[in-house]
Amino acid sequence: MVIGDGILTPAISVLSAVGGINVGHTVISNDVVVLVAVVIIVGLFSMQHFGTDKVGWLFAPVVLVWFILIGGIMLSITGTEALFADLSHFPVSSIQIAFTVIVFPCLLLSYSGQAAYLLKNPDNVVGAFYHSIPDSIYWPVFLVATGAAVVASQATISATFSLVKQALALGCFPRVKIIHTSKTFHNQIYIPDINWILMILCIAVTVGFKNQTQIGNASGTAVVIVMLVTTLLMTLIMILVWRCHWIIVLIFTGLSLVVECTYFSAVLLKVNQGGWVPLVIAAAFYIIMYVWHYGTAKRYETELHSKVSMAWILGLGPSLGLVRVPGIGLVYSELASGVPHIFSHFITNLPALHSVVVFVCVKYLPVHKVPEEERFLVKRIGPKSFHMFRCVARYGYQDHHKKDTDFEKKLFDSLFLFIRLESLMEGCSDSDVSSLLGVETAQSDNILVKSNDNSPQSNLGNTVSSSDSIVLANSSSHTNNRISEIEMDELEFLNNCRDIGVVHILGNTVVKARRDSKFYKKIAIDYIYAFLRKICRENSAIFNVPQESLLNVGQILYV
Numbered sequence: 063m064v065i066g067d068g069i070l071t072p073a074i075s076v077l078s079a080v081g082g083i084n085v086g087h088t089v090i091s092n093d094v095v096v097l098v099a100v101v102i103i104v105g106l107f108s109m110q111h112f113g114t115d116k117v118g119w120l121f122a123p124v125v126l127v128w129f130i131l132i133g134g135i136m137l138s139i140t141g142t143e144a145l146f147a148d149l150s151h152f153p154v155s156s157i158q159i160a161f162t163v164i165v166f167p168c169l170l171l172s173y174s175g176q177a178a179y180l181l182k183n184p185d186n187v188v189g190a191f192y193h194s195i196p197d198s199i200y201w202p203v204f205l206v207a208t209g210a211a212v213v214a215s216q217a218t219i220s221a222t223f224s225l226v227k228q229a230l231a232l233g234c235f236p237r238v239k240i241i242h243t244s245k246t247f248h249n250q251i252y253i254p255d256i257n258w259i260l261m262i263l264c265i266a267v268t269v270g271f272k273n274q275t276q277i278g279n280a281s282g283t284a285v286v287i288v289m290l291v292t293t294l295l296m297t298l299i300m301i302l303v304w305r306c307h308w309i310i311v312l313i314f315t316g317l318s319l320v321v322e323c324t325y326f327s328a329v330l331l332k333v334n335q336g337g338w339v340p341l342v343i344a345a346a347f348y349i350i351m352y353v354w355h356y357g358t359a360k361r362y363e364t365e366l367h368s369k370v371s372m373a374w375i376l377g378l379g380p381s382l383g384l385v386r387v388p389g390i391g392l393v394y395s396e397l398a399s400g401v402p403h404i405f406s407h408f409i410t411n412l413p414a415l416h417s418v419v420v421f422v423c424v425k426y427l428p429v430h431k432v433p434e435e436e437r438f439l440v441k442r443i444g445p446k447s448f449h450m451f452r453c454v455a456r457y458g459y460q461d462h463h464k465k466d467t468d469f470e471k472k473l474f475d476s477l478f479l480f481i482r483l484e485s486l487m488e489g490c491s492d493s494d495v496s497s498l499l500g501v502e503t504a505q506s507d508n509i510l511v512k513s514n515d516n517s518p519q520s521n522l523g524n525t526v527s528s529s530d531s532i533v534l535a536n537s538s539s540h541t542n543n544r545i546s547e548i549e550m551d552e553l554e555f556l557n558n559c560r561d562i563g564v565v566h567i568l569g570n571t572v573v574k575a576r577r578d579s580k581f582y583k584k585i586a587i588d589y590i591y592a593f594l595r596k597i598c599r600e601n602s603a604i605f606n607v608p609q610e611s612l613l614n615v616g617q618i619l620y621v
Contacts (some may be wrong), residue, residue, distance in 0.1 A: 063288045066343035068222035069260055070281040072215035073268045076102050077277065080208060100265055106212055107219075107261035222260060223253050231426045231457075234355045236598040267339060276336030283329045284340035290326055293318040350594065357591035360621040361573050362396055368619075369400035372444065380447040384415045388562045391416035392473075395569065398423045398454050401443070404569040408615050418559045420477070421452045431458040438476040442484070446552065451477060474560060481552055566607040570614045573621055587621060 077099045172191075179194040180186065186193040195203050229235040244250040271277050297315045300306040329337055375382070395402040401421070409415055421443070436456070443450040453473055573595070575587040 063284050063291065063340060063344045064218075064225055065222050065347050066340035067281065067284040067288065068218040069263045069267060069343060070277060070284055070340065071218040072103055072106060072211075072260075073099075073264050074274060074277040074281050075211035075214050076106075076208070077268055078211065078274055080211075096269060099268055102208065102212070103264050103268065104261065106215060107257055107264070219257075219260065220250075223251050223256060226253055226256050227251055229351065232428065233358050233426070234351050236350070236354050236594045239599055263343070271336060279329070279332040279336035280339040282325075283332065283337040284344075286322065286325045286329050287340070287344075290319075290322045293322060349590070353586050353590045354594055357573060357587055357595075357621075360587070361571065361619060364619045364621050365395075365397060365403060365571075366400075368403040369397055370403060370406045372401070374406075375401060375444060375448075375450075380445070382409055382415055382448075384409055384413060386417045387414050388559055389416045390418045390420065390556075390559045390562075390564045391567050392564060393419060393421050393567045395421055395423055397421075398425060399452075402569070404571070404615055404617055407617050408567065416559070416565065418449045418556060419451070420473070421450075422473070423452070423454045425454060425456050426461075427456055427458055429458045431461055432456045438473060440476050440480040442480075449552075449555075451480075453477065470564060474556075478553060478556065481556070564611060565613055566611050567613045567615060568607070570616045572616070572618045574618060576620045 077096070080099045080102065176190045176194055180190055183193065192200075192204075226235055226238065227240055230238065230240075238253055238255045241252045241254070242250070243252050267277060267280070271280075293315065296318075297311060300311045300314065301308075333341070393402070393405055393408075395404065405421075439454040439456070441452045443452055453476065455469075455473070573587060573591065575584045579587075
């Protein structure tokens with residue numbers, strides 16, 4: 063519904079502002095108004111790649127002057143419900159103060175003024191705002207209103223980008239390209255695919271309805287349903303997260319639902335007068351998101367059950383029954399444990415394999431950001447002679463991948479540090495390790511060693527355990543003095559393999575429904591999910607993998 067509001071708000075805001083052209087000028091037809099509105103909408107969406115801050119500030123000088131003169135009335139009459147979108151750029155307290163001190167009083171003054179005008183001029187109900195403006199300042203107000211409509215529309219567009227980005231990080235939206243438009247503000251993003259979809263749908267709504275009444279009904283339906291669903295979700299937050307007293311929850315829910323259900327019952331009468339538009343838009347996006355999440359979950363579940371057992375890997379011996387050629391192979395998988403089935407498919411169809419194999423798993427966690435020092439978890443797979451490792455790279459839903467070279471460098475730094483600490487812990491007791499790692503921390507890198515159950519066993523500013531899973535923590539120059547010859551040989555071996563070349567191995571998995579599946583499952587998996595995977599970004603683009611170092615391995619999974 064919020065995405066639908068991102069389509070409807072630009073349409074009704076711009077059309078309402080531009081509608082002032084034919085107030086008192088009957089020679090200008092409604093088609094001209096719609097054409098001007100479409101031109102402004104196209105211009106608005108075309109400027110999104112410059113960044114949400116630049117598009118909003120493009121009209122800021124004119125709006126600011128009028129804000130000083132009139133008290134902000136013009137900005138407050140459009141897009142007031144979209145203030146929540148500014149959470150990406152301003153703290154909650156700023157928005158609360160702005161709404162309470164400026165926006166809400168200006169809304170009261172604006173609508174009270176129009177009501178007073180209508181008491182003396184009851185025939186000018188349609189376009190009351192523009193009719194009430196004196197002729198001497200009519201066109202300046204028209205320009206400011208149009209600029210304010212653009213600013214209000216910008217808020218819902220940027221909110222849509224933010225929602226899509228977070229849904230994508232949680233696996234609930236197809237993979238799309240995300241561009242960060244600001245080096246200073248991380249939350250200012252631009253999504254080209256979503257931008258053009260919003261523009262096309264917005265133009266279709268504007269041209270299709272051609273009047274503010276039906277678009278207003280559609281926008282009202284979207285806003286009321288968003289408010290209703292938000293209240294229900296807020297109730298769950300108060301019960302499960304904040305653990306508020308049940309009386310407080312009951313009072314909040316009851317008072318909110320009395321108001322919102324009243325509005326909701328009113329918009330139900332407007333469904334056949336334009337209110338059906340947000341319902342159709344919401345249903346379409348819901349189907350896309352649900353099918354994508356369902357298909358992705360089923361694919362992961364199938365891969366999890368078909369992963370290769372360690373007994374089979376160990377039975378192949380250090381060479382894995384193949385010719386081990388110099389170099390490092392980074393095998394990307396969604397599994398954080400075990401050997402993926404794509405690897406067995408790879409080694410059974412090709413006669414050679416790289417000397418060092420690292421299974422890379424990129425995981426998005428339901429947190430805002432993952433600290434850089436906790437980014438990578440490294441683990442050894444099998445005996446040392448196999449030269450096989452696993453690296454889990456963890457990102458929050460507002461983190462983003464750096465360049466491929468930077469990702470590789472940090473991955474190999476973590477791998478080398480893991481080998482050092484592994485050798486150190488084999489030759490020393492826990493107390494020796496702690497004392498060694500506690501020296502000269504000012505000149506050290508960040509290393510954090512964690513156990514398999516994620517519980518640290520030794521902590522002196524650094525956390526060290528006897529396990530083989532690590533992320534960066536503190537290392538000292540004394541560590542190098544305890545490195546064994548075997549460790550030195552392995553580090554030199556890894557360095558030589560990295561210098562020879564790194565190959566990124568990606569699985570190109572085709573997901574199909576089983577033959578005995580029900581028809582709706584076949585439609586969802588074989589057609590909708592397959593189409594979404596075909597048009598969305600490839601894994602190589604997401605991981606920033608250079609094409610000259612890319613190797614795709616195909617397989618078919620039946621879910």
